[in-house]
Amino acid sequence: MGIMRILDATGDTTVTWSVQDAATRERAEAVFEQMLKKRHLAFAVPEGGRAEDAERVRTFDPDAAEIIWVRAIQGG
Amino acid sequence: MVGADLQFVERFEDGRQLLRFTEGVLAGRTVMAFPESDFIYLSPYERAERLLVTLLNPDQEQAWRSTKTFRITTLYGTVELGRIFDIGYWPGADVELRLCVLPQGKRLPEPDIWTNLLLVLTHDPRHFFTVANWRRPHGQWYRAPVPGFE
Numbered sequence: 018m019g020i021m022r023i024l025d026a027t028g029d030t031t032v033t034w035s036v037q038d039a040a041t042r043e044r045a046e047a048v049f050e051q052m053l054k055k056r057h058l059a060f061a062v063p064e065g066g067r068a069e070d071a072e073r074v075r076t077f078d079p080d081a082a083e084i085i086w087v088r089a090i091q092g093g
Numbered sequence: 094m095v096g097a098d099l100q101f102v103e104r105f106e107d108g109r110q111l112l113r114f115t116e117g118v119l120a121g122r123t124v125m126a127f128p129e130s131d132f133i134y135l136s137p138y139e140r141a142e143r144l145l146v147t148l149l150n151p152d153q154e155q156a157w158r159s160t161k162t163f164r165i166t167t168l169y170g171t172v173e174l175g176r177i178f179d180i181g182y183w184p185g186a187d188v189e190l191r192l193c194v195l196p197q198g199k200r201l202p203e204p205d206i207w208t209n210l211l212l213v214l215t216h217d218p219r220h221f222f223t224v225a226n227w228r229r230p231h232g233q234w235y236r237a238p239v240p241g242f243e
Binding site for chain 2: 018022024025026027028029033035037038040041058060062067068069071072073085087088089090091092093
């Protein structure tokens with residue numbers, strides 16, 4: 018079971034998938050591609066991992082435990 | 094079988110269950126069932142803070158709970174996240190700068206801002222300092238990049 022968290026005004030919107038379930042996996046992969054097109058940044062976090070354990074990812078890995086989508090940054 | 098038209102697929106450690114419809118127009122589709130205890134209303138701030146805390150190490154978490162700030166050590170010095178428009182940066186002994194960096198786009202709950210900056214700063218610190226506007230303590234603001242990251 019994997020979960021994607023997309024940061025937004027609600028805190029985050031989640032998309033979950035199961036490796037065994039093609040429909041949920043394909044939907045999650047489609048969301049991943051949409052977020053890439055928006056130039057957001059994906060970090061895969063292993064189960065129980067901290068920020069330093071996260072890894073920047075550019076392709077959807079259905080075996081990932083958690084993927085957090087953040088935005089590009091700019092000077093404020 | 095869980096019910097007349099639901100088949101058990103997988104149970105997760107946190108109590109969630111993956112179920113599959115076996116009959117009707119939803120046959121073959123799956124649904125995630127959450128424990129009743131999961132249905133606690135969280136404000137966007139609380140939800141964002143829950144996520145942020147999962148990414149902090151024990152020292153950072155303790156600092157966040159007591160001061161709503163936490164520090165990150167990078168190759169280029171220490172950064173203190175927690176104050177919008179006033180991020181502390183100590184590139185070396187006796188040198189302090191204040192930075193302003195934000196996620197692009199619509200406003201996020203404040204802990205999400207720190208989650209966003211924490212992940213980018215941890216994994217691409219040079220980029221963080223390249224886009225940060227900066228000032229000396231009590232000084233005027235300058236546009237990015239921070240000195241040394243031109």
